[in-house]
Amino acid sequence: MLHRMGLVTIRKFMNLQKKKKTLVVCALTLWLVIFQPFISEAEKVPNDPNEANETIDSMTLQDFIKRVVKKNEGILTQLLDFKISAEAVRGEKSVFEPKFLATYQRGRQKNKDYPNTLLNEELNERNEGYNASIQSKVPTGATVKLGYDVKASREFILNIGEQYTSFIGVEISQPLLKGAGMAATANIDVAGADSDIAFQSYRKKMLQTVLNAAAACWDYYGAREKLEIQKDSVKIAEQILKENKERAKVGKMAETEVLVAEAGLIKRESLESMARQNLLTAMDTLRSYISSTSFEVRIDIEFSHEFTIASDFKPDFGSSIRKAFHYRPEYLSARRKIERENIVVSYAKNQRWPQLDLKGSYGLNGLGDSAGDSWNDMHDEDYRTWTVGAELTIPLLGGMKTKSELNSAIYRKKQALLELKSIEVEVANMIDTAIQNVYSTQNQLQRYIKVKGLNQQLLDVEIAMIDAGKSNSRLVLEKEEDLIDARDAALKSLIENKKAILVLEMAEGILLSKYGVEVAPLVNMQQIDIFHNKLGIDMEINADFSPCDTDWLNRP
Numbered sequence: 001m002l003h004r005m006g007l008v009t010i011r012k013f014m015n016l017q018k019k020k021k022t023l024v025v026c027a028l029t030l031w032l033v034i035f036q037p038f039i040s041e042a043e044k045v046p047n048d049p050n051e052a053n054e055t056i057d058s059m060t061l062q063d064f065i066k067r068v069v070k071k072n073e074g075i076l077t078q079l080l081d082f083k084i085s086a087e088a089v090r091g092e093k094s095v096f097e098p099k100f101l102a103t104y105q106r107g108r109q110k111n112k113d114y115p116n117t118l119l120n121e122e123l124n125e126r127n128e129g130y131n132a133s134i135q136s137k138v139p140t141g142a143t144v145k146l147g148y149d150v151k152a153s154r155e156f157i158l159n160i161g162e163q164y165t166s167f168i169g170v171e172i173s174q175p176l177l178k179g180a181g182m183a184a185t186a187n188i189d190v191a192g193a194d195s196d197i198a199f200q201s202y203r204k205k206m207l208q209t210v211l212n213a214a215a216a217c218w219d220y221y222g223a224r225e226k227l228e229i230q231k232d233s234v235k236i237a238e239q240i241l242k243e244n245k246e247r248a249k250v251g252k253m254a255e256t257e258v259l260v261a262e263a264g265l266i267k268r269e270s271l272e273s274m275a276r277q278n279l280l281t282a283m284d285t286l287r288s289y290i291s292s293t294s295f296e297v298r299i300d301i302e303f304s305h306e307f308t309i310a311s312d313f314k315p316d317f318g319s320s321i322r323k324a325f326h327y328r329p330e331y332l333s334a335r336r337k338i339e340r341e342n343i344v345v346s347y348a349k350n351q352r353w354p355q356l357d358l359k360g361s362y363g364l365n366g367l368g369d370s371a372g373d374s375w376n377d378m379h380d381e382d383y384r385t386w387t388v389g390a391e392l393t394i395p396l397l398g399g400m401k402t403k404s405e406l407n408s409a410i411y412r413k414k415q416a417l418l419e420l421k422s423i424e425v426e427v428a429n430m431i432d433t434a435i436q437n438v439y440s441t442q443n444q445l446q447r448y449i450k451v452k453g454l455n456q457q458l459l460d461v462e463i464a465m466i467d468a469g470k471s472n473s474r475l476v477l478e479k480e481e482d483l484i485d486a487r488d489a490a491l492k493s494l495i496e497n498k499k500a501i502l503v504l505e506m507a508e509g510i511l512l513s514k515y516g517v518e519v520a521p522l523v524n525m526q527q528i529d530i531f532h533n534k535l536g537i538d539m540e541i542n543a544d545f546s547p548c549d550t551d552w553l554n555r556p
Contacts, residue, residue, distance in 0.1 A: 058300045061217050064286070065515040068213045069206060071290045078205040081301070085191075085198035086403035092191040097238075098136040105129045128152045141184035142174040147552045150371055164374040169363015169385070172512050177353035186347035200333035202393065203512070203519065207329060210515060213289045215499050222495045223275070223282040229487050230272040236480050237265040244473055257473045264477040308497070311500070315438055320431045320508050326428055327509025334420040341413035349405035355393035362386040434504035441497035448490035455483040 059067070069075055106128045133147030148168045174180075182189075241261035247253035284294060292299070325331055363385055366378035377383065395402075462479040465471035505511040512518035 001350045022537050045118045046207060049291070055297045056300050057297045058302055060302050061214065061306055062515050064217060064299075064301055065210055065213060065292070066517055068209065068289045069517045071292075072209055073291060075202075075206055077211055078202045082198045082202045085195040089188065089191045089195050090270065091164060092188040095187070096137055096139065099132055101131070101133045101135065103129075104133040128154065137184070139184055140174065141181070142172055142178050145171040147171075150374065152371075162369065164366075164368050164371050166366040166371070166374040166378060167363050167385075168378060169361055171361040172359070174354070174358045176358055177356045178351060179355070179357075181350065182343075183347055183350040186343055186350075189343045190340055190347075193336055195345065196336045197333050197340070198334070200329040204329040204333075206517065206519075207506055207509070207511055209501055210511055210517065213286075214502050214511075214515070216285050216289065217303075218495050218498045218502075220279070220282040220286055220301060221303050222491055223279040225491050226488065227272070227275040227279050229491070230268065230275040231482060233268045233480065233484050234272050237261065237268045237477070240476060241265050246376075251386070252469070258479070260473045264473070313438070313442070315504055317432060317435060320435065321428060323508040323510055324427050324431060325424075327513075329508075330511065331420075331427060331509075333424050334416065338413070338416045338420060340410065340415045343408070345409045345413055348402065348409040351400060351402040352406060354395075355391075357391045358387070360387075360388045380515045400463055430507045431504070434500065434507045437500040438497070438504055441500045445490065445493040445497050448486065450484070452486040452490045455479070455486040487494065 017109040108126050129149065129151040131147065131149050133145055135143065135145035136148075137143050146169075148166070150164060150166045152162055152164050175183075220281075241264075243257070244253055244258045244261045248255055248258050283299065286301070287293060287296075287301060290299075364381075365383040365385060366374040366376070367378050367383075368374035459476075459479040459482075462471055462476050466473070466476050502511065505514055
């Protein structure tokens with residue numbers, strides 16, 4: 001009886017196990033059907049950013065900088081400011097543009113009495129006049145007008161026929177005190193100085209943007225090399241784990257060594273994933289400088305041409321400061337600002353003089369029954385006319401406005417001189433700091449390279465010892481971590497040294513020349529146009545500015 005009950009219990013248990021197995025199989029099947037597409041898609045996600053796009057736009061660092069200058073919105077915005085200031089110069093020069101004036105008048109005049117006759121009749125006269133003239137201002141400050149007048153009149157009461165009077169002549173008004181000399185061109189000179197200052201602001205924006213872009217390139221290089229370092233670390237950990245499993249399998253090593261190796265591998269794989277993300281972040285930073293998005297072709301920078309600088313590069317303060325005073329946009333802008341304020345002071349002094357203008361005119365008169373007869377009559381020198389005179393205007397209270405403007409101009413000139421002095425001190429200190437930083441990073445780099453070599457030797461020794469059974473996985477992984485830290489420190493020191501050199505070249509003002517994107521230290525419109533045409537920058541009025549490509553915003 002008990003035996004039979006036991007058999008029944010065993011059968012029920014086996015049936016229950018079969019049902020459980022059936023449920024497990026069904027659950028697994030359902031799980032595969034539902035989640036397999038997502039697993040397949042996840043497997044397609046690249047682990048390496050090199051696999052993110054099939055097409056890679058590879059370029060040198062210099063080519064990337066040229067693309068930055070061509071596409072960076074900040075630089076192009078500053079370029080437009082310079083273009084606007086250049087147009088302001090043209091606008092001020094229009095003061096000397098000749099102007100053509102033409103007038104036509106027609107009218108009728110009636111008076112109660114006609115004064116030239118004994119008849120008590122009303123004056124009834126019809127007039128018609130034409131006038132054409134060309135007038136302009138000349139660089140001496142004088143206003144010159146050349147004109148021709150024709151007037152036709154007819155009196156109905158006395159039945160006088162239509163008569164034509166004509167005049168052709170020139171009128172000149174030349175300032176002798178206020179408004180004379182440089183005052184006539186002062187506004188043009190000031191606008192030119194403002195344009196030069198705007199040009200230096202454009203160069204300053206280029207210089208700062210190129211510095212940041214080049215530094216971002218070296219950050220990208222560091223992130224890319226860091227990923228390679230972590231990949232090497234993962235390979236070493238994988239090799240250690242593989243060898244530990246083989247030794248543990250034959251009983252030559254404890255199972256705990258395998259666990260230590262597995263933990264070390266997982267840690268290094270995590271660091272590799274972090275390094276890969278840092279590389280993607282660095283790449284997106286590069287894209288922002290050329291107005292590109294991650295949906296476009298992947299970019300890559302080739303740095304082989306950037307390691308030609310000798311490790312014993314020794315900058316000199318005297319040479320660097322001379323370069324800075326020749327190329328630095330802040331210094332050139334400050335000097336041009338002083339010249340601008342000198343112009344303003346000279347103009348303000350000129351405006352303190354009384355207004356004394358020499359005026360004169362010379363012309364020929366003609367009279368006839370027709371316009372042609374009147375024109376022919378003008379050739380008779382007996383009917384010429386001329387005037388010469390002077391006009392004086394003196395402020396009764398001494399010219400309070402002009403005095404205030406002169407004082408303000410003098411203060412602004414002193415302010416500009418102080419700004420120049422401040423910039424000289426700032427540039428000198430910046431160069432000194434940059435030079436010291438270059439020497440410091442060079443020294444650190446050399447030391448870290450030695451440390452890296454020593455740690456490599458220690459790791460090789462430890463690997464040889466574990467092969468001989470005289471070490472363990474923990475010690476090998478520790479030595480490997482020390483090597484990774486040393487390689488990382490050497491890499492960071494290299495990046496810092498490259499950035500220190502960039503900062504020095506920026507302080508000297510030669511960074512643009514280094515990458516072949518220097519427009520010109522001083523304003524030269526021909527050189528500027530050649531430079532922009534070479535890079536393909538079109539900022540003319542008729543340039544086609546299309547909206548930015550925002551199709552990527554609609555992509556999934």
